[in-house]
Amino acid sequence: MELFFNPFDNLLCILLGISFTxxxxxxxxxxxxxxxxxxxxxxxxxxxxxxxKVFEWATLRIERGAKEKNHHLYKPYSNGKVYLDSAPxxxxxxxxxxxxxxxxxxxxxxxxxxxxxxxxxxxxxxTRSNYNFHYISLRLTVLWGLGLLIRYGFLLPLRVTLAFTGxxxxxxxxxxxxxxxxxxxxxxxxxxxxxxxxxxCVRALTAIITYHDSENKPKNGGLCVANHTSPxxxxxxxxxxxxxxxxxxxxxxxxxxxxxxxxxxxHIWFExxxxxxxxxxxxxxxxxxxxxxxxxxxxxxxGTCINNTSVMMFKKGSFEIGATVYPVAIKYDPxxxxxxxxxxxxxxxxxxxxxxxxxxxxxxxxxxPPMSREEGEDAVQxxxxxxxxxxxxxxxxxxxxxxxxxxxxxxxxFKEEQQKLYSKMLHNQSLx
Amino acid sequence: xxxxxxxxxxxxxxxxxxxxxxxxxxxxxCLYDRFEVLDREERGYLRLxxxxxxxxxxxxxxxxxxxxxxxFPGRETLDFPSFVRVLAHFRPTDTTWSRxxxxxxxxxxxxxxxxxxxxxxxxxxxxxxxxxxxxxMLQAMLGMQVTDEQLQSIVGRAIQEADLDRDGAISFDEFKxxxxxxxxDHKMSTRFLR
Numbered sequence: 001m002e003l004f005f006n007p008f009d010n011l012l013c014i015l016l017g018i019s020f021t022x023x024x025x026x027x028x029x030x031x032x033x034x035x036x037x038x039x040x041x042x043x044x045x046x047x048x049x050x051x052x053k054v055f056e057w058a059t060l061r062i063e064r065g066a067k068e069k070n071h072h073l074y075k076p077y078s079n080g081k082v083y084l085d086s087a088p089x090x091x092x093x094x095x096x097x098x099x100x101x102x103x104x105x106x107x108x109x110x111x112x113x114x115x116x117x118x119x120x121x122x123x124x125x126x127t128r129s130n131y132n133f134h135y136i137s138l139r140l141t142v143l144w145g146l147g148l149l150i151r152y153g154f155l156l157p158l159r160v161t162l163a164f165t166g167x168x169x170x171x172x173x174x175x176x177x178x179x180x181x182x183x184x185x186x187x188x189x190x191x192x193x194x195x196x197x198x199x200x201c202v203r204a205l206t207a208i209i210t211y212h213d214s215e216n217k218p219k220n221g222g223l224c225v226a227n228h229t230s231p232x233x234x235x236x237x238x239x240x241x242x243x244x245x246x247x248x249x250x251x252x253x254x255x256x257x258x259x260x261x262x263x264x265x266x267h268i269w270f271e272x273x274x275x276x277x278x279x280x281x282x283x284x285x286x287x288x289x290x291x292x293x294x295x296x297x298x299x300x301x302x303g304t305c306i307n308n309t310s311v312m313m314f315k316k317g318s319f320e321i322g323a324t325v326y327p328v329a330i331k332y333d334p335x336x337x338x339x340x341x342x343x344x345x346x347x348x349x350x351x352x353x354x355x356x357x358x359x360x361x362x363x364x365x366x367x368x369p370p371m372s373r374e375e376g377e378d379a380v381q382x383x384x385x386x387x388x389x390x391x392x393x394x395x396x397x398x399x400x401x402x403x404x405x406x407x408x409x410x411x412x413x414f415k416e417e418q419q420k421l422y423s424k425m426l427h428n429q430s431l432x
Numbered sequence: 433x434x435x436x437x438x439x440x441x442x443x444x445x446x447x448x449x450x451x452x453x454x455x456x457x458x459x460x461x462c463l464y465d466r467f468e469v470l471d472r473e474e475r476g477y478l479r480l481x482x483x484x485x486x487x488x489x490x491x492x493x494x495x496x497x498x499x500x501x502x503x504f505p506g507r508e509t510l511d512f513p514s515f516v517r518v519l520a521h522f523r524p525t526d527t528t529w530s531r532x533x534x535x536x537x538x539x540x541x542x543x544x545x546x547x548x549x550x551x552x553x554x555x556x557x558x559x560x561x562x563x564x565x566x567x568x569m570l571q572a573m574l575g576m577q578v579t580d581e582q583l584q585s586i587v588g589r590a591i592q593e594a595d596l597d598r599d600g601a602i603s604f605d606e607f608k609x610x611x612x613x614x615x616x617d618h619k620m621s622t623r624f625l626r
Binding site for chain 2 (some may be wrong): 090091092093094095096097098099100101102103104105106107108415416417418419420422423
């Protein structure tokens with residue numbers, strides 16, 4: 001009996017050992033080392049292009065399937081085009097389109113947001129985003145199954161490993177750096193360490209980020225303000241520049257990360273009790289900002305919780321302290337993975353797992369030119385101005401809150417767009 | 433899904449609503465979650481402002497009409513059962529219901545859907561779509577994109593086609609006739625509540 005097991009055991013061990021070594025070497029060479037130095041092999045972009053081709057093929061199959069069965073397809077990413085049945089001239093039934101969209105947005109804002117993103121009308125092989133389930137042929141199902149296998153069997157473990165590596169390194173290295181005396185060396189090292197760990201985390205999510213206008217990157221003594229769509233925003237921004245974070249101290253793993261980060265460079269963490277004290281918060285922020293040697297503060301003025309159903313007013317507190325504001329707009333591409341976090345439905349861990357089992361997260365970051373509060377402008381107006389600039393760049397809807405009446409007035413430009421699209425349909429025949 | 437029966441307990445009157453409107457358990461739970469999200473100040477009912485805060489609705493050219501027709505004919509607040517009842521209009525049509533049966537007409541029947549659409553046009557509720565009301569509707573949908581003459585011409589043509597008894601206004605039956613070829617079920621049903 002023993003004789004039988006031993007060589008088999010040995011072989012198994014050897015195989016396991018080899019595969020682990022290979023795995024880690026590949027990981028190191030292709031992912032971690034580039035992360036440290038901030039270079040890229042371009043693997044992710046190639047991956048993205050391949051995926052797009054596959055998605056297009058999948059969509060064509062679905063469309064063909066639907067035509068054969070003579071059904072209507074629900075097109076998720078239509079850009080707000082009005083689908084009028086017959087010749088383009090006004091019919092009493094045209095109102096149905098707007099009515100339905102209106103009611104759908106009452107039912108669920110974020111789904112209609114996905115439905116009106118102006119991208120390819122294609123299915124990205126994630127059943128989460130497919131509403132045309134019944135039109136899938138055998139070949140597509142096989143492809144979907146393959147996709148599932150790749151995502152959960154290969155990508156997910158890879159990404160989880162990377163995530164643990166990134167976070168672990170962050171905690172370890174920042175604690176080590178914290179032992180050094182304050183000075184230029186410490187700042188330099190802390191910068192490098194932070195960047196490296198965030199880059200590893202970016203690869204852990206397979207995030208493909210395009211940065212625009214990097215000449216406007218936030219500088220020391222300033223305030224970086226961005227729109228908040230998902231918890232990943234922090235990682236996306238922090239992998240391209242060094243920021244001082246602001247937030248509440250949490251317990252558990254988050255707390256450990258926060259405490260070690262602050263050893264290496266000054267972040268602003270508040271105790272739960274301090275958060276309510278607005279003056280204290282404002283004082284700490286302005287103290288930090290005045291010290292030009294400290295990093296720019298990263299703030300999401302909509303608030304720390306992600307609320308996808310409405311654009312919240314930018315909290316004016318951050319705009320009162322009188323620093324230069326560097327607005328940043330972040331926009332996610334929904335084709336590859338849905339980055340929106342419905343905090344009422346999914347917890348954080350669930351959300352991260354979903355993110356890590358999507359194909360990729362593709363987003364664009366625009367650094368907008370710096371803004372300062374002008375003469376005679378109060379904090380609220382300044383906040384609204386910044387919000388408008390970010391919304392315009394990112395193509396997001398900007399709701400203006402009329403403070404006194406607590407009513408939201410919509411900028412007419414967005415309504416106009418809908419009207420334009422509709423009138424284009426009608427204008428195809430001569431009107432006189 | 434085994435735990436959803438206990439979750440259903442948090443929703444008041446869920447079983448009756450399910451029977452009345454035909455929504456499934458999951459639907460009711462989803463709608464309840466949505467109701468709670470919209471009711472940001474946790475009042476237990478919804479008001480005009482809560483609807484006006486919905487982004488996508490605010491950019492809809494007929495957004496305020498929908499809020500008006502949907503929510504507030506004659507009342508200022510909307511509790512959860514009323515919320516569900518109105519949304520029931522937009523469920524896909526049940527193929528099993530027939531007009532001659534003994535059950536009362538469900539909210540999502542073709543006729544009820546058409547009534548809802550009609551009420552969007554007929555702002556003063558007199559049962560007829562007057563020329564003025566049609567003009568107002570087209571004005572909302574087109575805004576500055578057409579001239580006044582073009583607008584009048586569209587309105588004129590639409591009334592001419594739909595107004596069969598030549599009384600200058602479109603009654604509900606005339607409206608029904610004008611959309612009889614349209615696939616109401618597809619156009620006036622939401623895509624994600626089944």
